[in-house]
Amino acid sequence: MQQRQRILTEYRAKRQAAIAAAAENRAKAEAKLPRLREIEEMQRRLAFALGLKLVTAADKDAVRKDTETQIAALEREAELLLADHGIAPESLKPRFECEICEDTGFVGAEKQPCACFKKRLLQAEYASSGLAENARFALFDESIYRDETQKKRSLKAKRILEEYAQTLSFNDAKGLMLLGAVGVGKTFLLDCVGHAAMENGFTVKKYTAYNLVDRMLQGIRERESGLAALTKPDLLLIDDLGTEPFIQNITYEGLFGIVNERQNAGKATAIATNLSPKEILDAYGERLFSRLTSPRLFTVLELKGESLR
Numbered sequence: 001m002q003q004r005q006r007i008l009t010e011y012r013a014k015r016q017a018a019i020a021a022a023a024e025n026r027a028k029a030e031a032k033l034p035r036l037r038e039i040e041e042m043q044r045r046l047a048f049a050l051g052l053k054l055v056t057a058a059d060k061d062a063v064r065k066d067t068e069t070q071i072a073a074l075e076r077e078a079e080l081l082l083a084d085h086g087i088a089p090e091s092l093k094p095r096f097e098c099e100i101c102e103d104t105g106f107v108g109a110e111k112q113p114c115a116c117f118k119k120r121l122l123q124a125e126y127a128s129s130g131l132a133e134n135a136r137f138a139l140f141d142e143s144i145y146r147d148e149t150q151k152k153r154s155l156k157a158k159r160i161l162e163e164y165a166q167t168l169s170f171n172d173a174k175g176l177m178l179l180g181a182v183g184v185g186k187t188f189l190l191d192c193v194g195h196a197a198m199e200n201g202f203t204v205k206k207y208t209a210y211n212l213v214d215r216m217l218q219g220i221r222e223r224e225s226g227l228a229a230l231t232k233p234d235l236l237l238i239d240d241l242g243t244e245p246f247i248q249n250i251t252y253e254g255l256f257g258i259v260n261e262r263q264n265a266g267k268a269t270a271i272a273t274n275l276s277p278k279e280i281l282d283a284y285g286e287r288l289f290s291r292l293t294s295p296r297l298f299t300v301l302e303l304k305g306e307s308l309r
Helices: 002-032 034-056 060-084 115-129 148-167 186-199 209-221 251-264 277-292
Strands: 175-180 204-208 235-241 268-273 298-303
Touching: 002 034, 002 115, 034 060, 115 186, 148 175, 148 186, 148 298, 175 186, 175 277, 186 204, 186 235, 186 268, 204 209, 209 235, 209 251, 235 251, 251 268, 251 277, 277 298
Parallel strands: 175 268, 175 298, 204 235, 235 268
Antiparallel strands: none
C-alpha cells in the first residue's frame, strides 16, 4: 500500500508540473500577444452563452452548430497568430507523459488503473522484489547446455515452472522446491518464476536464506507481530536454503514458522537449495522436511548435470 501511495504521489507531482509548465508558457505568450487572451475570453463567453440560448432555442442543433463554428474560427485565428510569432500551440498545453490518463493514473468513469500505472507498479515491484532483471522465461537459452539429457530435464522443469507461475500452484501444491548442485540454473529459474508471477498480477518477494534470517532478527528487534511481513506476499522466494547461519531458537524454528504460516494462509512458497533431500532432513529435522517434500504441499524438481557457470 505504501508503494502504491508513493507512485500516486509521483503521478500527482508530474501532472502538476506539466500543468504548471503549460501555464507558464501561456502566460509568456499572452504577455507577448495580448490578442490571445482576448480570443480565450471570447471563446469562454460563447460557450457560456450557448447554455442560455439552448434553453429557449427552437432549433437547438442550429444554435449549437453556429457556436461551434464561431469557436473554431477563433481557434484558427489563435493558431495563425502563434505561427506568425514562432510559438508552437502544443507548448501552451500540458505535455503529459501518458496522453491516455493525462498522468492521473486512471481512466474511464469508473477510474480503472491506466496501463501506464499498472506498468509503473510492476516496475516498482521488480525494483523491490530482489529478482535479477534479466531472469525471464523468454530469455531461457537452450544453447548453454552441452549435455542433451540435462537440457531436456531443464526444459521440462521450465515448462512446469511456467505453469506454476500462472496460478502459483502445480498439481494443487502451492509450494515449490528446486534441488540441484551449484551452477545448474536454480536461481535463474527461481527468479523467472518471480517475474512471471508478478506479470500475472501476484505480489512477490525474494530473500536468500541468509537474508531471511537477518529479516527475522530485524522483526524481533522491531517487535513486529509474528511473521506477518513474511506472509503478506502471494509468493515468497527463498534462495540458497542451507547457507543461512544457525542461530539458536531462530533459524530452524523461524523457517518452519514461515513455511507453516504461509501454507495455513494459502500462500505460495518457492525454495531453491544445493542440499540433497537427506541433507535437508539432517539439517532441519523431520518436521520441516516432511512439509518440504510432501507431494500435497510441495512440487519438488531436481536439476541434475554439470555446472553452467
